[in-house]
Amino acid sequence: MTTRNPFTSLATAALLSAVPLLLSGQALAQYVPLGDQESLSDVYPGKAYSPYAQRSFPSRVFWGDTHLHTALSMDAGLFGARLGLDEAYRFARGEEVMASSGQPAKLGRPLDWLVIADHSDGMGFITDLAAGKPGVIAFDQGKRWHEGLQQGGEASAAAALDLIGTFAQGQIDPEMFAEYSPGGKTYSSIWEDVVDAAERYNDPGRFTTLIGFEWTSLVAGANLHRNVIFRDGADKAGRIVPYTTQAPIGSTDPLDLYAWLENYEKSTGGSALALAHNGNLSNGIMFPVDAQYTGRKIDAEYARLRAKWEPMYEITQIKGDGEAHPFLSPDDAFADYETWDVGNLDLSEVKTQGMLQYEYAREALKNGLLLEQRHGTNPYKFGLAGGTDSHTALAAVEEENFFGKATNAEPAPDRMGHPFAENENGAFRGDMLVASGYTGVWAEENTREAIYDAMARKEIYATTGPRMIVRFFGGWGYTPEDINSRQPAFLGYEKGVPMGGDLKPVKGKEAPTFMVYALRDPIGANLDRVQIVKGWLDQDGKTHEKVYDVAWSDGRKPDRKGELPPVGNTVDVNNANWTNTIGASELGTVWTDPDFDPAQSAFYYARVLEIPTPRWVVYDAFRFGVEIPEEAETTHQERAYTSPIWYTPHKA
Amino acid sequence: MLRLLREPLIHFLILGAILFLVFDLTSETDQPGEQRIVVTSGQVEQLAGQFSRTWLRPPTPGELEGLVERYVRSEIYYREALAMGLGQDDPYVRNRLALKLEVLFDDLSAEAEPGDAALEAFLEANGERFAEPARLSFRQVYLNPAQHADPAAEAQRLLGLLRDGGDPGALGDVSMLIPGLDAASQDEIARQFGEGFAEALLGLEPGGWVGPIRSTFGLHLVRVSQHQPARQPALAEIREAVLAEWRDQRRREAKEQAYQRLRERYDIVMETDVADGPGADVETPAASADAENPDEPDAIVAAPAPSADRAAKERP
Numbered sequence: 001m002t003t004r005n006p007f008t009s010l011a012t013a014a015l016l017s018a019v020p021l022l023l024s025g026q027a028l029a030q031y032v033p034l035g036d037q038e039s040l041s042d043v044y045p046g047k048a049y050s051p052y053a054q055r056s057f058p059s060r061v062f063w064g065d066t067h068l069h070t071a072l073s074m075d076a077g078l079f080g081a082r083l084g085l086d087e088a089y090r091f092a093r094g095e096e097v098m099a100s101s102g103q104p105a106k107l108g109r110p111l112d113w114l115v116i117a118d119h120s121d122g123m124g125f126i127t128d129l130a131a132g133k134p135g136v137i138a139f140d141q142g143k144r145w146h147e148g149l150q151q152g153g154e155a156s157a158a159a160a161l162d163l164i165g166t167f168a169q170g171q172i173d174p175e176m177f178a179e180y181s182p183g184g185k186t187y188s189s190i191w192e193d194v195v196d197a198a199e200r201y202n203d204p205g206r207f208t209t210l211i212g213f214e215w216t217s218l219v220a221g222a223n224l225h226r227n228v229i230f231r232d233g234a235d236k237a238g239r240i241v242p243y244t245t246q247a248p249i250g251s252t253d254p255l256d257l258y259a260w261l262e263n264y265e266k267s268t269g270g271s272a273l274a275l276a277h278n279g280n281l282s283n284g285i286m287f288p289v290d291a292q293y294t295g296r297k298i299d300a301e302y303a304r305l306r307a308k309w310e311p312m313y314e315i316t317q318i319k320g321d322g323e324a325h326p327f328l329s330p331d332d333a334f335a336d337y338e339t340w341d342v343g344n345l346d347l348s349e350v351k352t353q354g355m356l357q358y359e360y361a362r363e364a365l366k367n368g369l370l371l372e373q374r375h376g377t378n379p380y381k382f383g384l385a386g387g388t389d390s391h392t393a394l395a396a397v398e399e400e401n402f403f404g405k406a407t408n409a410e411p412a413p414d415r416m417g418h419p420f421a422e423n424e425n426g427a428f429r430g431d432m433l434v435a436s437g438y439t440g441v442w443a444e445e446n447t448r449e450a451i452y453d454a455m456a457r458k459e460i461y462a463t464t465g466p467r468m469i470v471r472f473f474g475g476w477g478y479t480p481e482d483i484n485s486r487q488p489a490f491l492g493y494e495k496g497v498p499m500g501g502d503l504k505p506v507k508g509k510e511a512p513t514f515m516v517y518a519l520r521d522p523i524g525a526n527l528d529r530v531q532i533v534k535g536w537l538d539q540d541g542k543t544h545e546k547v548y549d550v551a552w553s554d555g556r557k558p559d560r561k562g563e564l565p566p567v568g569n570t571v572d573v574n575n576a577n578w579t580n581t582i583g584a585s586e587l588g589t590v591w592t593d594p595d596f597d598p599a600q601s602a603f604y605y606a607r608v609l610e611i612p613t614p615r616w617v618v619y620d621a622f623r624f625g626v627e628i629p630e631e632a633e634t635t636h637q638e639r640a641y642t643s644p645i646w647y648t649p650h651k652a
Numbered sequence: 653m654l655r656l657l658r659e660p661l662i663h664f665l666i667l668g669a670i671l672f673l674v675f676d677l678t679s680e681t682d683q684p685g686e687q688r689i690v691v692t693s694g695q696v697e698q699l700a701g702q703f704s705r706t707w708l709r710p711p712t713p714g715e716l717e718g719l720v721e722r723y724v725r726s727e728i729y730y731r732e733a734l735a736m737g738l739g740q741d742d743p744y745v746r747n748r749l750a751l752k753l754e755v756l757f758d759d760l761s762a763e764a765e766p767g768d769a770a771l772e773a774f775l776e777a778n779g780e781r782f783a784e785p786a787r788l789s790f791r792q793v794y795l796n797p798a799q800h801a802d803p804a805a806e807a808q809r810l811l812g813l814l815r816d817g818g819d820p821g822a823l824g825d826v827s828m829l830i831p832g833l834d835a836a837s838q839d840e841i842a843r844q845f846g847e848g849f850a851e852a853l854l855g856l857e858p859g860g861w862v863g864p865i866r867s868t869f870g871l872h873l874v875r876v877s878q879h880q881p882a883r884q885p886a887l888a889e890i891r892e893a894v895l896a897e898w899r900d901q902r903r904r905e906a907k908e909q910a911y912q913r914l915r916e917r918y919d920i921v922m923e924t925d926v927a928d929g930p931g932a933d934v935e936t937p938a939a940s941a942d943a944e945n946p947d948e949p950d951a952i953v954a955a956p957a958p959s960a961d962r963a964a965k966e967r968p
Contacts, residue, residue, distance in 0.1 A: 241705045248718035267708040519828040522846045
């Protein structure tokens with residue numbers, strides 16, 4: 001390979017420049033695939049070694065949480081959360097805070113970015129509100145309070161009490177009161193605080209805050225929740241208030257949310273996207289195939305809008321892992337992972353097997369191929385994100401540092417035995433809470449724009465907590481030499497597309513190749529294996545799936561049925577310990593689909609499994625000296641899910 | 653307008669108005685038999701305003717009618733529910749009211765404009781919070797111990813090649829690890845290579861290739877090209893950050909002080925002997941979620957929780 005040397009040095013330059021504090025003043029273009037006529041030198045300018053050379057593709061993973069609640073969410077407050085926006089950001093960027101339960105909390109490693117997504121219902125307008133004139137200070141009472149406030153400290157506290165007392169006794173100047181009573185002309189809202197806090201903590205290059213909220217559509221206890229994430233700052237996102245579910249302003253129908261998003265972009269010139277979560281608690285209405293829960297038929301319009309506004313899906317979080325279900329994927333030995341399938345969100349209705357196909361991400365990806373055939377657009381063409389959905393203002397889902405779903409599930413001896421929900425239909429037991437997940441974003445730099453753009457193009461992946469680095473490329477000509485080159489990513493982008501992309505169509509019958517490689521979390525567990533999950537649509541309109549083991553550790557040999565023996569298990573439950581004596585720190589391969597049919601549409605994503613490690617309950621038992629309930633899982637194999645790469649046949 | 657909304661005075665007036673309302677609605681003057689619902693033009697305007705802040709356009713007449721109808725409906729339910737006492741000890745209602753007060757307290761003094769002297773003093777008192785950490789620029793060549801019979805000897809061989817001007821991009825074992833970082837703090841290095849490696853690296857001075865240094869992945873030969881020591885930035889460089897922290901601290905203090913003043917107005921009485929149980933610290937009995945006696949607003953009687961109720965404890 002004659003281009004190796006230039007490549008190597010260019011790669012080095014690009015990677016060296018991809019550090020947090022070197023912000024180029026100019027906007028960096030997204031990587032544009034090479035056309036045949038272009039030469040490499042046109043694309044990678046500059047001398048090799050300069051760390052300031054222009055980056056031309058995403059070279060770093062930035063870690064964050066798409067889904068955190070603070071005390072501003074009504075339910076969070078109800079559970080006792082007292083930490084607000086400031087504490088949430090401080091904790092995420094690595095500072096120690098005092099948790100609502102009165103114990104100090106600190107992340108093992110800071111996050112690079114955070115989306116605070118408090119529930120929009122009940123959040124928007126905290127007060128009933130105020131109009132005012134600057135002349136108000138002229139009023140005697142107003143002046144007194146104003147001066148106290150400016151002094152701060154004791155004087156400010158005294159002014160507050162004086163004000164409260166005066167109002168309580170009805171002694172306020174009636175003229176002034178009229179100006180500030182409900183029905184006044186202007187509004188103050190919690191949303192302004194939300195936007196303001198995001199602006200204060202956004203620190204480009206070091207820590208990114210993305211403004212967001214959760215649209216909490218619940219239909220008879222079935223979860224249709226979406227988070228909304230803005231690319232914009234206060235100048236645009238501050239002009240609106242979040243969409244709610246209450247008519248006539250709001251609605252529980254995702255189509256109305258799309259209309260609101262459309263209107264936001266049109267009116268402000270901003271950008272926003274949505275991502276759903278917990279299909280596993282939707283009782284069969286998250287990923288409809290024939291009709292929405294409203295009875296409205298799924299049609300080209302629905303498919304187009306959903307594809308447009310929902311480029312991601314939150315596949316894993318504290319309330320269960322939503323990749324696959326063992327009933328739907330009986331041949332997948334790893335499908336039953338942190339499964340929550342008792343009922344809907346509030347357990348008002350039990351789950352039936354018929355619902356499952358409309359709840360899990362892999363099945364939705366498959367049904368998306370079918371709907372694309374029917375309606376021309378694939379509504380379920382989403383990238384894969386992980387979020388915590390923590391209601392504690394603490395994005396803390398490290399297994400040995402798990403602060404639970406809500407304040408009543410923060411570390412305490414009895415939390416394992418305290419159910420999340422329980423009634424005559426069943427229970428989501430306390431030990432079932434999942435210490436998951438985070439999103440890895442392949443971006444050029446740690447800024448709002450770069451991270452949002454990576455989400456929009458789906459160059460992201462979900463993990464259940466660990467921070468393994470995963471690359472996944474699809475194309476038509478990867479060779480084993482490519483992955484053994486010094487910097488496979490250059491060839492990855494040059495010869496194909498990254499995770500979240502579409503295979504470029506080719507004429508002919510040759511099968512696509514995929515280059516996948518993974519590096520374990522620097523302070524985490526070794527890797528067991530890398531798998532590629534394929535889903536496809538056959539000529540009869542039936543969907544299929546297959547999971548291929550493509551790279552694995554310890555030189556294991558598949559048995560006669562082609563099954564890879566388990567990697568082993570070093571977990572010592574009694575001592576809450578495990579070792580990296582099995583598994584590999586790095587795994588990768590170039591894989592060619594052995595069952596490819598150019599006439600069938602398909603998707604491919606990589607699943608990277610760690611060796612078995614203890615679940616959070618094991619650390620709890622060790623530290624608090626309590627028993628683990630018999631029914632609780634004690635070990636698990638944490639994992640990463642990359643966004644898929646899709647193949648669409650040539651139209652005849 | 654935004655500016656105006658940020659005026660602390662406005663916040664206080666809002667706070668006062670809310671409290672006034674709360675007192676008004678919970679006192680005897682709210683007659684269950686009241687049959688008149690007056691929808692003022694101000695209220696209509698506010699409903700329309702909520703709509704336009706969500707949709708960035710005014711509501712159509714039909715939509716406005718819907719908004720008003722919804723308002724009337726909720727007002728009727730609200731009054732009837734109040735009359736039935738449904739709000740009492742409802743955890744959502746309690747929580748919502750408490751949250752409102754907290755948010756308003758939070759905003760106290762938030763926008764005050766301190767002079768440079770105040771900020772200088774704050775910076776001095778909190779120097780470590782604003783310290784710029786030491787930063788390193790380095791390159792590394794990775795050696796996977798599993799791929800060599802004698803990793804130590806291989807490390808020495810590579811070291812020799814590198815010191816003789818060998819291309820670091822072409823030496824060592826292939827890996828996904830990044831080849832180096834520029835102006836990275838110990839924390840940033842640790843996120844990529846682990847804590848032990850980062851610590852070892854911070855001990856190095858700029859110069860030639862050295863090593864091997866061990867990380868959680870294996871061995872590394874390293875060349876540090878730049879090492880900026882930790883330093884204390886001056887106020888002018890980081891005024892915005894200091895101001896933000898100053899305001900944050902002031903906000904917390906103001907909130908806590910206001911709370912303490914309010915708390916002084918209450919007698920906190922434990923109903924029975926407090927000497928047993930882990931939640932029995934006299935300093936932290938506070939109102940547990942369901943122990944307040946509504947007839948005695950100035951005395952909060954806390955029954956001992958059946959188990960150690962962590963929620964009933966206050967943060968220090």
